Amino acid sequence: METVVEITDLTYLYPTGNKALDNLNLSVLQGERVAVVGPNGAGKSTLILHLNGILNGAGQIKVMGIGMEKGNLPKIRQKVGIVFQDPDHQLFSPTVFDDVAFGPINMGLSEEDVNKRVSEALEKVGLAGFEERLPHRMSFGEKRRVCIASVLSMSPEILVLDEPSSSLDPRSRRELINLLNSFKITQIIATHDLEMALELCKRVVVMDKGTVVADGDIKVILGKEDLMLRHGLEVPHSIRFTHFHTHDHDEKREEHCHAHCHPHPEMHEHKERI
């Protein structure tokens, strides 16, 4: 499979001199859905802002084989769609149409193409026909979906979401999970919602103090109690109560678990049916 994001030795200092990213290495394959977890201040959002060149730290970043250089930014920003944490930051237009059309218009598309992309994107997020609504008056869950549509309309290759489930009520959260599950494109999801990460992703990247401290099978890594506690996280209940979790030194059990546990999404669906 093709590597779509490749980050080598990325270091970024805040203007105050504190290290936000410290020699970070990460690569993401096409079609993968990767969860990025870690405590507040671990550098998740800073990492996200590097994926489309808003921030520019030292190190190498390649997106779809294209180097992160000033001249390539328009191309990269079209390929990497970022959904920011607060919808109010992303939506600033009088109507939903204007917000979803913002990216395509910047791409210089014809009026016809813009219209087509807007309706397609809205349909993908389940908001077909919402064009004339005021973003300001929508529910939080709807706003989040408009945000997703506002980047999908640019036909990105990689969808990056910063805390997509934060502040959502359980129903909107469920709708969001189903929505993200239905997308085939590469997704990088930074989140504190470990249960959602378990449902959506096979791979997790744990970040702390600006660097990757663990990377691999999500069920194995999130089950390591010591590792989780060390980095300000905790073993999700769904792992804990099905006795999947292990300790760092307990290699045997970890392998056992790895071989026998069910794929998570199914398990959740089963629970729901009950």
Place this chain on the structure above:
Amino acid sequence: MHIPDGFLEPKVWVSLTAVSAAAVAYASKKVSKDLDEKKVPLMGVIAAFVFAAQMVNFPVGGGTSGHLMGGVLIATIMGPFAAILMISTVLIIQALLFQDGGITTLGANIFNMGIVGAGLGYLTFKGLNRVTGNLNFAVFTASWLSVVTAAGTAAAELSISGVIPIAVSLPAMTGVHAIIGIGEGAITIAALGLISGVSVDVFYGVQTVEERKVQRRPILWILLAVSMSVAVFIAPFASEFPDGLEKVAESLGFLERGTSKVTSPLPDYQIPGLSGGISTSMVGVVGVLATFGLAYMIIKIMHRKVKR
């Protein structure tokens, strides 16, 4: 446009401090009387918004960018008195904490941006809206005029203090701001459009829909009437610029001879262009009409939606 300490003569800043202090005192009385207790925290947070909005950069062409002033934007929503208070607050903070503007010049800066920028801007908005019934036209023209006149009064203050001859400063300042003002006008229309789309009665002093759509009078004489007042700022730009450059050259020669003059500069510089003949006013009127034509086009284009 923030004038720092040290560049205005006492006679200028003392009189403007008096004018602004009186205006701010009157505005605070007015605001505390007409509005409920809610307004203090609300106005405080919105004043913080004004501060942030003044940091907004927008492109004006030639690789340069302008800063938003926001006077008309805030006055059309919150009313002119609240706007003057908010802008004064912002100016005080800018002078104290950000070294933008000075202590002795605070009055002058409040006069330029608060009283002229927001107050006069609001009156222009209200008047134009009443006569033309075209909200966007009124907003655009008022915003444009507020930026240009604020720059004009700042230029005049600097000239009276002898910093720079009026023949140079007025055309230079109003010329640049005539362009920046177009951006200010367009941005203010878009911002108010969005805000009024969400909550209906946003325009201060323009409560009802009927009041917004008063009878349209022939637009032409209104344009001409307004243009007369604006000609004051356009005419010198059009006709006096070469003179201004000559004056700078003269002063340069003066400097090279090594004699520095420490006399009052006022008698040396009259305000040129204002009393000019028919040709000057003609130029002014043409300039004004061109500007309004541009305003009209911009409003048209901005309202043509990219859809369906």
Place this chain on the structure above:
Amino acid sequence: MFDPTYIDSYSNIDAPYQRLDARGKIIVTVAFVVIMAFSVNDRPLRVIPFSLLVIFLAAISRLSPKVLLRRMLPALPFFLFASLVLGFSKGSHASVAAFLKAFFSVLSVIILVSTTRFSNLLKGLEGLKMPKIIVSMISFVYRYLFIIADEYGHIKIARESRNFGGNKLWQWKAIGHSVGTLFLHSYERGDRVHSAMLARGYEGKIRTLGMQEIKRGDIIFVAISVIYLLAAGSVSWKLL
């Protein structure tokens, strides 16, 4: 975008100037700027006695010259430009005088705000009879400015992430919409702040705890400084 802590970050140093009452410091700063503005009158040498007071204040507040200059840096290019322009019309002496006036005025303000906790500065302004409504608005601006400016920063980033560009009119429109959105958010924030204040017994008047008592040291400080400034003004007027 900003670091809000920088504003009064030197107010906790235990130095003589920091211990003085805010009212006295405000009076002296304003007196300094105003008396200097009246006295210097295009003659650079007259700035000298005034500058001595500012240097003295900087010394008794133990602020390093580096810190002061760093804060002044953003203002300097404009001072240089304006005094250069002034030089063309009024001559080199006036140009240097204007630059020095601007420089030391800003320096005195920087010393004032660096050595006084912002809350004390506000109390001082209130004690000196600045309209209460303005004082409370200043305190709200100070509290929310960074939050709102940051919010605009986020909106801008989200805009840039979708390749914001194109012709000017389109950019103005989008910037206008962003500003309108920011206004709505600020308005709602103002409402929420107000409700939260009502919930804690706010009735329309912002009450503050009583003023600090004026100590003898404060009176002596103000008296000596103002007398010095007046003397500096009149002596330099005669001699320089």
